[in-house]
Amino acid sequence: MSMTPPPGWYRDPSYPLVERWWDGTAWTDHRRQPEVPQQPLVPAPPADSSGSGRARTVALVTAAVVLVAAIVTGGVLLRHDDGGGDGDDKATARTTPAAASSTPDDGPSPSPSGPSPSAGDKSVVVDELNGITFPVLDGWAKPQYAADHDMVLSTPRTYDCPGDPGLCRHGRVDSRTATATDETSPKALAEGDIEDAADSAYGHDLVGSRPFHGITSHSVVKSGSVAVAGRAGYYVRWKVKTGVGPGGYVESLAFQSSVGSQSLVIVRIAIDSGADAPPLSDMDRITAGIRSVGAKDAGGGVGSSIGPSQ
Incomplete structure (x- = not known):
């Protein structure tokens, strides 16, 4: 069972740099420049039926745009954290890899067989x-x-x-x-x-x-x-x-x-x-x-x- 998105402005599947009006059942010819913040992408309306090849290409371009935006946003957040973040947060980030280890590194593991029974016998x-x-x-x-x-x-x-x-x-x-x-x-x-x-x-x-x-x-x-x-x-x-x-x-x-x-x-x-x-x-x-x-x-x-x- 699929849900039909409600009417609203969504990224145009034919041209992701603009928004296109979805009337609840089909795409209209109304387009506009994106506003900030933009309309959520999920759930996404169905692709334009004008051509399946074109729709796939547009979907790939859309994914690329979203990925770039995520990378840029992440970089900004990291710079913000390095500059003035909470010291406790930084400490948590530094210790996370060690905490992920299932066994602490306390030195070499003892040999299963152990030393020879005679090794410490002075007689x-x-x-x-x-x-x-x-x-x-x-x-x-x-x-x-x-x-x-x-x-x-x-x-x-x-x-x-x-x-x-x-x-x-x-x-x-x-x-x-x-x-x-x-x-x-x-x-x-x-x-x-x-x-x-x-x-x-x-x-x-x-x-x-x-x-x-x-x-x-x-x-x-x-x-x-x-x-x-x-x-x-x-x-x-x-x-x-x-x-x-x-x-x-x-x-x-x-x-x-x-x-x-x-x-x-x-x-x-x-x-x-x-x-x-x-x-x-x-x-x-x-x-x-x-x-x-x-x-x-x-x-x-x-x-x-x-x-x-x-």
Whole structure:
């Protein structure tokens, strides 16, 4: 159902710049210049039946005129507001975009999974790369300002090396991913690594110096299968004698990682001989205390049953 506009002056659909008299049923020939204010456009009378194409053109022109008028009016109002508007209105305008946000921006959202359960535990050291943690035993600490990034534990105090100048420690633990080999057997990897482990601890340091004047001899203390963080592993332990100093013990421990590509992990433990060094039993305690990140009971150690190797 459509409503017929009452008689009155309306914009001429044939020529929008003038007004034309609508008698309530049809357009008349009476026209005039628009007065201000003009007659409302809605409801609009029907278009002139003189031609549909012409009517469409006139309608488009009318829309354009109305749009321009709206833009000009808006510009005037904005200038008026900037010049002498109410300060509260301006504040409301400035805060409107922020109020439209459904969630306030209070900083980064927390990770759904959150930090590792071991991240804030000072009794362990986390090796995120290999997905394992190490127990911090009495007399051990996470090293600070260490030049070797593989070192995860060390005795906190240093002493002057007995050979080439430098600072030595009574104990250290290193952890690394075995990426430079295709070996998949923990036994073969540990047996192949022990010589390099001994040399890095008592033969040559990172800059090629010989803090103990080299290794003069070694003997195998023990070796065997071991469960590490619930996974099958193997260890080899040497006792080494050095050119100067007390010598010490070195262990290479290999097992399968539980993260990433599950590459084999090599853990090296070195402890000096002598009264100032940690007890040799710390080697077994550190091995038994290795856990997967987030785990609480998947341990192992020398003499423990071997966990799954998958």
